[in-house]
Amino acid sequence: MFCIQCEQTLHTATGVGCRFARGDCGKTAAVSDLQDALICALMAVSSYAVAARAQGIIDAEVDAFVPKALFATLTNVNFDPERLAGYTTEAQKLRDRLRGLCAEAGAALPSLPALADATWPSDAAGLSEAGRQVALDRDAARIGADVMGLRLLCLYGLKGIAAYMEHARVLGQTDPVAAAGFHRHMAFLATEPTEARALFAEAMAIGTLNFRVMEMLDAGATGTFGDPVPxxxxxxxxxxxxxxxxxxxxxxxxxxxxxxxxxxxxxxxxxxxxxxxxxxxxxxxxxxxxxxxxxxxxxxxxxxxxxxxxxxxxxxxxxxxxxxxxxxxxxxxxxxxxxxxxxxxxxxxxxxxxxxxLAGFAATEPVVTQLTGFGRATLLDAAPAVLDKVKSGKIRHFYLIGGCDGTRAERSYYADLARALPQDTVVLTLGCGKFRLDGIDFGSVDGLPRLLDLGQCNDAYAAIRLAVALSEALGCGVNDLPLTLVLSWFEQKAIVILLTLLALGVRDIRVGPTAPGFLTPNLIATLNAEFGLRLISTPEETLAETLCA
Missing domain, CATH: 3.40.50.2030 (Rossmann fold)
Structure with a gap:
């Protein structure tokens, strides 16, 4: 197996990536191979979906299935060989249906990559064996580590979008334009691109698409359940x-x-x-x-x-x-x-x-509470008051400490930074990284809680909207705001949120606790040069770099 998509990826003497019988997440080599085969089958569906759309053929079932099935390949989602094999079988059926619809339309198909017409076994054992032939590093020696890293950056970004698209679909939010963009990106990767500039541009386009999808997800959540309140x-x-x-x-x-x-x-x-x-x-x-x-x-x-x-x-x-x-x-x-x-x-x-x-809990324990619910509407409603506190100097700086949690000891940085922040700063949290801050009494600044939880990682849209609103009110760019983004990443949702922020032009983001294993030193250097992206250091250095005297 070869898997390098999450933060707990193994770093060994033989290289980076989980390459043995079992990944650090518990995924077996057979399941990893099944997922690789499924990814290829989904790229084939998307290749035909793009060709079909050129002839005015849009298949809503295909648009729903491809992101949902790709979601199954994210870290710690689906470890069931039979269901993964079933997804691949269904993908082939949908690919063949699109191929037939294109033939019925009578128009000549564009040249499609060989992957688009590949045939996969239907049983899990045979499919796992076939999946070994399409491991994500199969041509690494030919294309080089940088190109492979860019391919994986795009693929993992698409996996993150797939999760958000499925969450949005469940809440009644679908968009043929977003679906078309998703298929185009999947079809592009099916061509096995080797040009670094094109891949880098693709990654930024994936980030832009995710902003649209996050907007859909926000609309679905608030339209279905109402606007969250503190x-x-x-x-x-x-x-x-x-x-x-x-x-x-x-x-x-x-x-x-x-x-x-x-x-x-x-x-x-x-x-x-x-x-x-x-x-x-x-x-x-x-x-x-x-x-x-x-x-x-x-x-x-x-x-x-x-x-x-x-x-x-x-x-x-x-x-x-x-x-x-x-x-x-x-x-x-x-x-x-x-x-x-x-x-x-x-x-x-x-x-x-x-x-x-089952017995349930025998007794009720004394209540201890945690505050959440600072969603998009609440934040935007509070923006004028927050702006006044910024202008008056009562709030000096905002820190978004958000993202995925994990097991590495280096993640203590996030809580250490939060504890070290002065009282005239405000902390925004989202994702399960918020639990790193359990037990810290942040208090308030001029009546505003110093800790504002925006919600799930899915709710990053709220933070972006707040930053845009404050920058517009202050007449400055987002990068001129007294705002520092300190992100903890673990899996592919965090990767696509990072791509979205970069695509929006947000600079000087700090990411940790380690660099994604698929990003080579050359790629990290490029992201630093283009966007000021850097890895976390120490809380003391972060404070010195971000707070004005």
Whole structure:
């Protein structure tokens, strides 16, 4: 296998990347090979989707399927060989359907890459074997590390977009223009490009497309659940039977709440689901009693200690077999692990039945709260008051400390930086990186909380909109704002958010805790020269570089 897409990628004497029988995430070599084959099959579908669109043929099923299936290849999403093989079989059927529609239209097809017409085995074992032939580093010796790194930057950016497109689709947000752009980028990679400038431009175009998709996702979330409002969320158990909902999917959480109403079961969020408590649509359910646990990497110990049923709605899933809870965890949507019960539709009766057989929490603990809910509408409404505090000197600087959490010790930088910030600064958080700041009392500055949680990683759009609003009000560019972006990355959603910020011209972003393994020193140097992108250093150096005397 060869996998290099996440922050926990192995660095060994033989090179960078997980290359052995099992990746650090728990993905087996066979599953990695299945994912590589699926990626190629999806590129083939997109190649024909582009050709079909040139003839006025748009297939809505194809537009929905390709991002959803690509989402299954993200870090810690789907480890189930049979379902991955099924996605590849379905991809071939859709490719053949598009090919037939193009033939019926009678127009000559453009020259397509060989990958577009490849045939893949239907069984998982044969498909895994075939996948070895299309490992992502198969031509690295010929094209060089820089070109391969740029290809992977584009592919991983597209994986991030795929996740956001699927989240938006579930909330009723689709856009044929965004779908067309997604297919074009996938089809471009199917040609196995080797020109660095073209690949770099492609990466920026992928970032631009993601801004449109994030806007769709924001519209879907606020249109379905209302605009989030600042909300204190209980972080301690409440006596009673329980269901824990992890991942990112607010739609599934709503369905679970509806199906447990009046059943005597308390529902808790976990990980990136914490911001759900801030949406008006969820406030009508008194049995949504709080948030349990912290970030994804702690789930094995936290899930083992949770005395109820667990639902994983999207990434990030860690091997449940070692946590003594495999018999009470369920997967949903594109998430999968062999032997774990999967919910195919929106009927969570099996989850409810499981929760009813379990003890739940024996006692209610004293309430401890965490504030969330500073979404786009709240931030924009508060912008004039915030602007006044900036002009009067009461707020000197903003720090966006956001992104994915993880296990590396270097991630202590983010909490250390937050603790070191002076009282006239404000911290914005999003993603599960916020849990690094648990236990820090930030207080307030002139009545404004110094810690403003914007929500999930999916909600980065809110931070961008706030920055644009403040820059317009101050009559300056975004890069002239008293704002520093300090991002923690782990997987492909973070990569595409970074591409979006770069495509919007945002400079001097700090990223950590380590450089993405697929970015070579030459590529990092280019990003530094073009955008001022740099790796995190020490909190002291960051403060010295970002705060005016």
């Amino acid at each position: 909300t204190p969320v209980n972080r301690r158990p409440v006596a009673g039977k329980a269901i824990l909902v992890s991942g990112h999917d607010l739609h599934d959480l709503l369905r679970i709440l509806e199906q447990t109403a009046g059943r005597g079961i308390n529902v808790y969020t976990h990980g990136e689901m914490l911001p759900a408590h801030a949406y008006p649509a969820f406030k009508v359910f008194p049995h949504l009693v709080g948030h349990y646990g912290s970030a994804w990497q702690n789930q094995q110990s936290e899930f083992a200690a949770f005395p109820g049923a667990i639902v994983m709605t999207s990434n990030c899933l860690i091997d449940p077999r070692s946590g003594a809870y495999q018999d009470r965890i369920f997967t949903r949507s594109i998430v999968g692990w062999p032997g774990v019960r999967h919910i195919e539709d929106e009927d969570f009766a099996a989850v409810v039945a499981c929760a009813e057989t």
